[in-house]
Amino acid sequence: MNLRIAVQEADFDATAELAALSAGAGGIASFIGVVRGNVGGKTLAALRLEHYPGMTEKALEHLADAAAARWALTGCTIIHRIGRLTPGQNIVLVATASQHRAAALEATAYLIDQLKTAAPFWKAEEFADGTQAWVAARPEDDTAAAAW
Amino acid sequence: MQILYFAWLREKIGLGEELLILPPNVTTPRGLITWLRARGTNYAAGFANEALIRCAVDQEFCALDAPFGAAAEIAFFPPVTGG
Numbered sequence: 380m381n382l383r384i385a386v387q388e389a390d391f392d393a394t395a396e397l398a399a400l401s402a403g404a405g406g407i408a409s410f411i412g413v414v415r416g417n418v419g420g421k422t423l424a425a426l427r428l429e430h431y432p433g434m435t436e437k438a439l440e441h442l443a444d445a446a447a448a449r450w451a452l453t454g455c456t457i458i459h460r461i462g463r464l465t466p467g468q469n470i471v472l473v474a475t476a477s478q479h480r481a482a483a484l485e486a487t488a489y490l491i492d493q494l495k496t497a498a499p500f501w502k503a504e505e506f507a508d509g510t511q512a513w514v515a516a517r518p519e520d521d522t523a524a525a526a527w
Numbered sequence: 528m529q530i531l532y533f534a535w536l537r538e539k540i541g542l543g544e545e546l547l548i549l550p551p552n553v554t555t556p557r558g559l560i561t562w563l564r565a566r567g568t569n570y571a572a573g574f575a576n577e578a579l580i581r582c583a584v585d586q587e588f589c590a591l592d593a594p595f596g597a598a599a600e601i602a603f604f605p606p607v608t609g610g
Contacts, residue, residue, distance in 0.1 A: 412610055428609070429533060429534055430609070431531070431533060431583070431586070431602060431604070433586055434583055434586035434587075434602070437586055437587075438588075459609060470610075471609070471610055491610055494609055494610045495607075495608070495609060495610035496606075496607060497588070497607070498607060498609050498610075499533070499583065499602075499604065499607055499609075500607055500608065500609025500610070501533060501534035501604065501605065501607060501608050501609070502608045502609070503534070513534055513535045513605065513608075514608040515606075515608070516605070516606030516607065516608055520610075
C-alpha cells in the first residue's frame with residue numbers, strides 16, 4: 380500500500396495528494412476537515428492545534444495499518460496540520476484508494492472517526508471577542524469511533 | 528523519567544516537560560499523578576479531575592492503572608480533540 384503520513388504547519392494541496400493515490404486504484408475517497416467560522420454562536424478568530432511530536436506520527440501509522448488490515452487499500456494518505464489556523468483553512472486530509480469504491484469510502488470514514496479519538500492532537504479556540512477555550516472531547520466522537 | 532504535559536494540563540502545571548526521579552513505590556500513571564499532586568498547587572490544579580486525564584507510556588496510549596515498568600517517557604493530557 381502507498382502510505383503517506385504527515386503532520387505539518389503548512390497547508391496541503393488536496394488535488395496533488397489525490398492524484399498521487401491514483402496509481403493502481405479504481406477509486407479514491409477523501410475527507411477534508413476545515414476550520415469553522417462560528418462555534419456555539421461565537422465568531423471564531425482562529426484554531427490552535429497542538430500535538431505530541433513522535434507519538435502523533437506513530438498513532439496515525441497505527442490507524443492506517445488498521446484500515447489497511449480491514450479493507451483492500453492501494454493507498455492511504457493522512458495529513459494533519461498543527462499550529463494556528465484561521466476559519467476556512469484546511470485542518471486535515473484523509474484519503475484512501477482502492478480497486479472498488481466501498482473499501483475507499485468505508486476506510487476514509489473509519490479513519491476520520493478514529494483520528495478524532497486515537498491520535499494525540501488538541502484544539503484550542505480563539506474567539507473574535509478575545510476569549511479562548513480548549514475544545515472538550517465529545518462523547519459522540521467516542522461512540523462513532525467505537526461503532527467500528 | 529521524562530514526564531510530558533499537553534494542552535490545558537501543560538498550561539495549568541506551567542511546563543511542557545520535566546525529568547524526574549520517581550520514588551520506587553510509584554509504579555502506575557495513577558500513582559504518579561498522586562505523587563505529582565503533592566509537589567505543588569499547580570499540579571494539584573492540573574490533576575484535580577482524574578476523569579479528564581489520559582496518558583501515554585512510551586508514546587502509546589495507556590490505562591492509568593497499568594504498571595509502566597521500565598518506561599522512559601510518560602505523557603499526561605486531556606482527552607484528544609484532533610480531526
